[in-house]
Each structure stands twice: as structure tokens, then as C-alpha cells.
Amino acid sequence: MAAALPLAVLVLLLLGPVGRGHAEPPRDTLREELVITPLPSGDVAATFQFRTRWDSDLQREEVSHYRLFPKALGQLISKYSLRELHLSFTQGFWRTRYWGPPFLQAPSGAELWVWFQDSVTDVDKSWKELSNVLSGIFCASLNFIDSTNTVTPTASFKPLGLANGTDHSFLRYAVLPREVVCTENLTPWKKLLPCSSKAGLSVLLKADRLFHTSYHSQAVHIRPVCRNARCTSISWELRQTLSVVYDAFVTAQGKKDWSLFRMFSRTLTEPCPLASESRVYVDITSYNQDNETLEVNPPPTTTYQDVTLGTRKTYAIYDLLDMAVINSSRNLNLQLKWKSPPENETPPAPFLHAQRYVSGYGLQNGVLNTLLYNTHPYRAFPVLLLDAVPWYLRLYVHTLTITSKGKESKPSYVHYQPAQDRLQPHLLEMLIQLPANSATKVSIQFERALLKWTEYTPDPNHGFYISPSVLSALVPSVVAAKPVDWEESPLFKTLRAPLSRQPRGGGRRPRKKLLSDGRAPSLTLSTRRLSFDQLYVSSHVSVSTCDVFCQKGSQRRTARAILCASTRSPCW
Incomplete structure (x- = not known):
């Protein structure tokens, strides 16, 4: 009886909070979205974004349990005292003249820029170690980042998250234009997702279809953000973005129809069970539905209008958490069919x-x-x-x-x-x-x-x-947005607006913001080259000469041995 009493107390301690309904809510959330944009050239752009937000201060708290936030990246933040990390792998170049402005800019190859905390004593050492670790995580050649391709900007690349200061000595930036993006980089990127590629929007991430595109860019963005409107505490935000551009799907009638299955060879069956939001946005801005020139199937339940990239756009919204969106066959295949061939439009040129x-x-x-x-x-x-x-x-x-x-x-x-x-x-x-x-x-x-x-x-x-x-524009802005506006979709526009830490008792003040908003294409330059053929010719001549002399010496020794054997006399 005495032995059973401690066991009963232990059971009550474990089950008591659950029975009273005081279970602590999860400290991390996941939001996923897909934006499909038919481009004026007839191509189709698809942009994924998975945002994991963790209400934890990794710099001060000792974290041992990870739920949605990847443990590999969480340990990087703690070990190397990171303030921000931005990494992208891109294949191809975004054709602004034909496709319009992109959601997120990224150069060809691999790009990495990192802000370290002020407590880091040797930034160059931490930068080198961090690039080597990221090289192993993403199976990339980031270990080739060294002092010959690393710079410390003095005015560009302002922090996109919370920042107490802008001492650029803690900033490092590097680009590997020759880096080739392949499935070896995509697989570890997908493994960082809470649902991996098993459920939700990530089931569309089929490697053979994603790399059969004109443009492919995948990125990882880590930054601290405000947990509430007064910014009294910090949360860490991880954004995984992926953008692809498919060539125009032209049918026999000259119509540029498309569907999810035609692009990804898969359809949506269910949302990610760990996601609090799972939505698909389809850009229907330039479509004239009054004249019935197209048909969107299934019809959207709601629409969304906002100014995105300087242009007012209209999006059809499909919420995967709404059971009515996914039909009884558990299959959502968005389709857009033109009833008449669309007219070729000139995309709006970015400012x-x-x-x-x-x-x-x-x-x-x-x-x-x-x-x-x-x-x-x-x-x-x-x-x-x-x-x-x-x-x-x-x-x-x-x-x-x-x-x-x-x-x-x-x-x-x-x-x-x-x-x-x-x-x-x-x-x-x-x-x-x-x-x-x-x-x-x-x-x-x-x-x-x-x-x-x-x-x-x-x-x-x-x-x-x-x-x-890198082109960065200084644009004056009066920031008086409500906290709810910071989370507007598509693609959570807060990533494009840098946030500064404000006093705990006050709101956001009007100020200037810096938008790193452009990349000029990388160049391929021919240099003065050596005559590599001469090296091979010289080596061949040297080897041939040595071979001739060696063969002559061998022939002399062989003839002498034969002579000695025939005369049966010693050869000394």
C-alpha cells in the first residue's frame, strides 16, 4: 500500500494538468501557401512558401526539444550566435522584361548573407565554420566560400528582422555563381519541412518536374520577429521559399491551358496536419470573366485583392483546411482553361x-x-x-x-x-x-x-x-500598419519590409526602409589563357625521349646477355 502511494501521486501529477484543461499551447506554428501566377509570356510561375514561427529566444534559452522548427537550423542559431541567415540556390535567371517583377530576388548560383550577433569575437572564423556546416546540410559546395569571394558591405543588406544596431562588421556576403542546383540540394531542403513531402503543399515538390523548368530558385530565410504588437518578446521565423517557372502549355487549339497535374504530375489530397494555414492563391487579375474568356475549375470560394509588387492584383483563394475545397475523391486539381486564345500582353516594367x-x-x-x-x-x-x-x-x-x-x-x-x-x-x-x-x-x-x-x-x-x-532602393515610407497587416498574403509581405526594434511602450514610427530589391545578372568573362596544349606536348616529348633512351639501354643489355650465353663465358 505504501509502495502504491508514490505511483498514484506520480500519475496524478502527469494527468492533472490535462484533466483540468490547462495544457500549454504549442509554441510554434506552420503556415504554407502556394501562389500560381500566369505570366504575360504564357509561362506559369509557381511560388511556394512555408513559414515556421517559434515563440522562443534561442539565444538565451537552453532548448532541448524541437517540434516544428528544424533542430539542425536551431542549433546553428545558438552555436554561431546568428542574428539573420539568408541562403538561396538558383538555376536560371528571372526574365524581368517578359515575366514582370518576381516575388523574391535571387541571383544565379548560390548566395549567402549572414548577420552575426554583437557577441561574436571572431566573425571570419564563425563565417567559415558556418559555410562548411551549411555545405553539409544542403549538400552544396558552400565550403568553397572563403576570403576571395566574401565581402563586408557597409550600406547594403540591412537586417530584415529585429535589429538593435547596424554595425556592418558583423555582416558577411558571398556568391558562388558557378554553383549548380540539383536534386541533392532539394532533398535536404524538403526534409526541413515539418511534413516533409508527405502531406500538404509539399506533395507537389516532385524533383523531376521542378527541375524541368526555365527557372528554379529555393531559399531559406531565418530572422527574429516581434511576438506581439508591442514587441515585448522575440520569436524566430524560418521561411522556406521555392519558385519555379514552367514553359507555356500550348494545346492543339493554341490555348495556354494549365493544371496542377500538368505542372507537377500530382494533385493536392490533404493539408499538412501540422499547419495552421494551408492555402493556394491563383492570380486572376488579367482575366476578363465578364466576357467568359476563361474557366477556372473548381470555382474559388473567396477572392483576395491587394497591391503586390506595386500592382493591384486579384487572387482566387483555395483553403485546404476547408473540407469543401477538397472534394469527396480527396483530390484537388486546379485547372484554368481558355475559351478563346488570350491576347499577348506586355508585362508591366518594374520601376x-x-x-x-x-x-x-x-x-x-x-x-x-x-x-x-x-x-x-x-x-x-x-x-x-x-x-x-x-x-x-x-x-x-x-x-x-x-x-x-x-x-x-x-x-x-x-x-x-x-x-x-x-x-x-x-x-x-x-x-x-x-x-x-x-x-x-x-x-x-x-x-x-x-x-x-x-x-x-x-x-x-x-x-x-x-x-x-545588387541594387537596393531607398524608398521613404510611412509605416503605420496594424499588426494584422503584417501577416497579409500572398507570401507574407513582411519579408520585404525590414523591422526595427521599437520601445516596448510605443508603436511603429514613420521611417525610411531599405529594400534589397534587385539583382543584375552575373557575367561570364573570358580571360587570358595559357596554351594548355603546349603543356601536353611538352610532357609527351619528355616521356617519349625518356622511353627511347630506356629502350636503347635495354636492347644493349639484352644483346650482351645473349652473347655471353652463346660463348659460355662470364660477362664481367
């Missing part, structure tokens, strides 16, 4: 975008040109331009020219960090004023350096890649 090219002739000198476009009819924009140029291009900074509307102008701010051979790249940051409805040309001359024969890539005739330029 700010950039292009890049190299001019000149020969393999010694050249000119690096960047075109900055401001298509706004009456408003000028100050723009931050960041260029990270490899060390083997000798930049002549005195030749820097900025021309707009036939007139030369000077930048308001310039930061230049010269390169060191085989140690660090060039870093050039400029604040340029772009007049309204103008094209501004930024050009600088360079000279190609000679490389050692061991420093050439396995395919030197293909050329060397130059990292893309």
Missing part, C-alpha cells in the same frame, strides 16, 4: 531594374557596364549599387563614370575596398540618384590579370563568372 554587360575587345582590357533603369514617370530614386568583383580583374577606379540622359553625374556616397591578389575581391558601393524615366549607365575599366596554370577551372574556355550586382 527599378538593372542589366550588366562587358564591352571592349581582346583579352587584356575591358569595360564593365551596368545599366540602371528607373521607369517611374515622375519620381527619382536614390539607389545603392554594390559590386563585388574578383581580384583577377584590376579595376581602374579613376575611370568610373556615371552617365544619365547624356550628362555625367557623381555618386553621393562611394565606398571602395581594393582587392588583394588571391586574398580578397574588390568591393564597390555607390549611392546614385536615378532621375525619373531614365537609364543610368555606370562603367569602369579593368585589366585582366595573369593566373597560375593551377588556378584555372577545368573548363577555362567557358570563362570565369563575375558575381551579380
Whole structure:
């Protein structure tokens, strides 16, 4: 009897809170969404976003149990004292002229930029270790990130989450333009999802279909956010985004019809049981349903209107948590059928975008040109331009020219960090004023350096890649949004608006925000190459010469041995 009493007390302690209904609610939530956008060119863009939000301060609390937030990433935040982490893998280039502005910008290859906490004493060491760990997590070549392709911007890449200060000495940025994205990178990315690829929107992530596209970009964004409107506590937010662009699906009648099954070879059967929200948005802005030019099947239950990327758009919403959306056969296959062929439309040009090219002739000198476009009819924009140029291009900074509307102008701010051979790249940051409805040309001359024969890539005739330029626009904004507006869809626009920590008792103040909103395409540059054929010819001649002499010596010894054997006399 005495032995049973402690056991009964233990059972009551374990079951008591549950019986009283005081069970602690989960501290993490998952929201997933898919935005399908028919592009003016006839292609179809699909953008996934999975947001995991954890109400925990990983920097101060000792966390041993993980529910939805990936343990591998949570341990990275704690071990390396991360403030923010942004990693993307992209194959192809977003064609702004034909597809319009993208939801999220990312350059070709792999891009990584990280903000560390102020408590980090050796940022370079933490940066190197972090890139090696991420290389193992995502099966990528991030271990090739070193001092030769890493820069520390002084004005670009402001924190997108909560920030007490902006000491850029704790910021690191690197790009690997040659990185190839494949299924080896997609598989670990999917394993970070709470439902993996078993349920919800993630069942559409079929590798053979995702990589059979014109554009593929997957990213991971980690940042701290406010837990409530007064920002009295911190939550950690993980956003996993994936964007693909499928070529136009043209039928025999010339109609550009599409469906989920045609794009992904799968349909939606159920939401992720761990998700609090699971929705599909279809852009129906440019469709004229009054004239019955198209048919959306099944018909949407609700619609959503908002200004996205500077354009007012209308979205059809399909909530997977609504049992009426998924029919009795547990199969949701969204289809859009045109009753008459649509007219080709010109996509709206974004206000700010950039292009890049190299001019000149020969393999010694050249000119690096960047075109900055401001298509706004009456408003000028100050723009931050960041260029990270490899060390083997000798930049002549005195030749820097900025021309707009036939007139030369000077930048308001310039930061230049010269390169060191085989140690660090060039870093050039400029604040340029772009007049309204103008094209501004930024050009600088360079000279190609000679490389050692061991420093050439396995395919030197293909050329060397130059990292893309980063275009950041300073846009004045009056921020008076309600907390509910921060969570608006599609794609949770809060990712595009940086948040600053405010006093606990006050709301958000009007201020300026910095939007890293553009990437110029990366370049492939031919350099002066060695005659690799001469190396092979020289080696072949040397080997052949040695072989001839060795054969002659062997023949002499053989003839002498035969002579001695025939005469039966000693050969000494």
C-alpha cells in the first residue's frame, strides 16, 4: 500500500494538468501557401512558401526539444550566435522584361548573407565554420566560400528582422555563381519541412518536374520577429521559399491551358496536419470573366485583392483546411482553361531594374557596364549599387563614370575596398540618384590579370563568372500598419519590409526602409589563357625521349646477355 502511494501521486501529477484543461499551447506554428501566377509570356510561375514561427529566444534559452522548427537550423542559431541567415540556390535567371517583377530576388548560383550577433569575437572564423556546416546540410559546395569571394558591405543588406544596431562588421556576403542546383540540394531542403513531402503543399515538390523548368530558385530565410504588437518578446521565423517557372502549355487549339497535374504530375489530397494555414492563391487579375474568356475549375470560394509588387492584383483563394475545397475523391486539381486564345500582353516594367554587360575587345582590357533603369514617370530614386568583383580583374577606379540622359553625374556616397591578389575581391558601393524615366549607365575599366596554370577551372574556355550586382532602393515610407497587416498574403509581405526594434511602450514610427530589391545578372568573362596544349606536348616529348633512351639501354643489355650465353663465358 505504501509502495502504491508514490505511483498514484506520480500519475496524478502527469494527468492533472490535462484533466483540468490547462495544457500549454504549442509554441510554434506552420503556415504554407502556394501562389500560381500566369505570366504575360504564357509561362506559369509557381511560388511556394512555408513559414515556421517559434515563440522562443534561442539565444538565451537552453532548448532541448524541437517540434516544428528544424533542430539542425536551431542549433546553428545558438552555436554561431546568428542574428539573420539568408541562403538561396538558383538555376536560371528571372526574365524581368517578359515575366514582370518576381516575388523574391535571387541571383544565379548560390548566395549567402549572414548577420552575426554583437557577441561574436571572431566573425571570419564563425563565417567559415558556418559555410562548411551549411555545405553539409544542403549538400552544396558552400565550403568553397572563403576570403576571395566574401565581402563586408557597409550600406547594403540591412537586417530584415529585429535589429538593435547596424554595425556592418558583423555582416558577411558571398556568391558562388558557378554553383549548380540539383536534386541533392532539394532533398535536404524538403526534409526541413515539418511534413516533409508527405502531406500538404509539399506533395507537389516532385524533383523531376521542378527541375524541368526555365527557372528554379529555393531559399531559406531565418530572422527574429516581434511576438506581439508591442514587441515585448522575440520569436524566430524560418521561411522556406521555392519558385519555379514552367514553359507555356500550348494545346492543339493554341490555348495556354494549365493544371496542377500538368505542372507537377500530382494533385493536392490533404493539408499538412501540422499547419495552421494551408492555402493556394491563383492570380486572376488579367482575366476578363465578364466576357467568359476563361474557366477556372473548381470555382474559388473567396477572392483576395491587394497591391503586390506595386500592382493591384486579384487572387482566387483555395483553403485546404476547408473540407469543401477538397472534394469527396480527396483530390484537388486546379485547372484554368481558355475559351478563346488570350491576347499577348506586355508585362508591366518594374520601376527599378538593372542589366550588366562587358564591352571592349581582346583579352587584356575591358569595360564593365551596368545599366540602371528607373521607369517611374515622375519620381527619382536614390539607389545603392554594390559590386563585388574578383581580384583577377584590376579595376581602374579613376575611370568610373556615371552617365544619365547624356550628362555625367557623381555618386553621393562611394565606398571602395581594393582587392588583394588571391586574398580578397574588390568591393564597390555607390549611392546614385536615378532621375525619373531614365537609364543610368555606370562603367569602369579593368585589366585582366595573369593566373597560375593551377588556378584555372577545368573548363577555362567557358570563362570565369563575375558575381551579380545588387541594387537596393531607398524608398521613404510611412509605416503605420496594424499588426494584422503584417501577416497579409500572398507570401507574407513582411519579408520585404525590414523591422526595427521599437520601445516596448510605443508603436511603429514613420521611417525610411531599405529594400534589397534587385539583382543584375552575373557575367561570364573570358580571360587570358595559357596554351594548355603546349603543356601536353611538352610532357609527351619528355616521356617519349625518356622511353627511347630506356629502350636503347635495354636492347644493349639484352644483346650482351645473349652473347655471353652463346660463348659460355662470364660477362664481367
